[in-house]
Amino acid sequence: MRIKTFIFLLMFAGVVAVLAVGAGYFSAQKRQKKIAELIHLAESSLDSGQYQAALEAASEVIERYGARPELDRLHYIRARSYEALGKTEQALGQWQAIRRDFPGSPFEAEALSALAWKEMEKGGQAGFAAAYDLFREIEQRFPESPAYKGALFGFAKIDLADGNTMSARDTLLRLMDEAPDFPQRAEAEAILSDINTKLLYSPTPLEGEEIYEVRKGDTLDSIGRRFRVSYDLIMKVNKIANPLTLSIGRKLKIPNLSFSIVVDVGDNTLTLLNHGKFFKKYPVRTGMEEGQTPLGDFSITLKQKDPPWYHEGRIIPAGDPANELGTRWMAFSGAQYGIHGTIDPSTIGKYSSQGCIGMLKDDVEELFDLVPVGTPVKIVGKRKTDKDTKNERP
Structure with a gap:
């Protein structure tokens, strides 16, 4: 009888142990499932910009479960969420925790x-x-x-x-x-853009720039053609108010320039490159309709200050409030298009011209001084579908 009782108790204990192990297993499984769900919620909320939800889900895992394998990821989610919510000090604490506690973390x-x-x-x-x-x-x-x-x-x-x-x-x-x-x-x-402009007009010659001594028979125009630098730029760099005062023996700083222009109709910008490197970027306006501003390769063939505007059989003189060209005109090769100023600054950055490249007054006057005739122009890009247009301009 005692033996039977012992065997029964032993079997009962085994069943209890199995049930306990099973209960523990299923409890652990349930716990891991909940952690995985919260982490997924935190990540998806972060990706979709629901930062408060991401923060709450990540915080619940850390504070309730203390999940070690994913802890660096959770600190990362909290850091990003705090930043997006404008809580910079709390975000800083999360970044510090990642650096301090998780060396080698992907975050x-x-x-x-x-x-x-x-x-x-x-x-x-x-x-x-x-x-x-x-x-x-x-x-x-x-x-x-x-x-x-x-x-x-x-x-x-x-x-x-x-x-x-x-x-x-x-x-x-x-x-x-x-x-x-x-x-x-x-x-x-x-x-x-700011650095390059200041260095260009600095009296100190940079590497690759030349100091030229004016000789008998020189003019600013002939010097500019020799070095492929615009007449206007030589005057501006060397602070020459009157070209007739140019004297033999005067030393002139000649910038080392080889400009080209890239106009992107996708974001309505004009980028000026020097020797193929970024020099400066300007906002512009381009054609109101698809294809009005032609894509391709061109060059500047003509430069005019205070140009008249030939429009619908009329000649609108420089300075006239109706002259859409503003104070400068730079014509392209092989086309009736070019770069010019504007009388309506609010159109810059928009699809609002009849095809030409429009610029702000100060910008077009600066560009006019920088680039010589012959400067290559490339027009690229795809216009955006969400057109932002004003009244039609040239």
């Missing part, structure tokens, strides 16, 4: 970048020094990551703040060659 490079830009915001010697160290770590450890592009941009901004203009320019040009579509492209173009 470490982005965390380093976020921390570096936070230091950049502080400014000053200490802020820039800390940012520089973080950018350098990205450069050395994560050269293939998207954060690397931001690090190069950071180096350029630090150089610019330190007065190292040439180094900043070279870094930005390198970045534009290596990574044409980096997130800070528009800001980099604005910085480069």
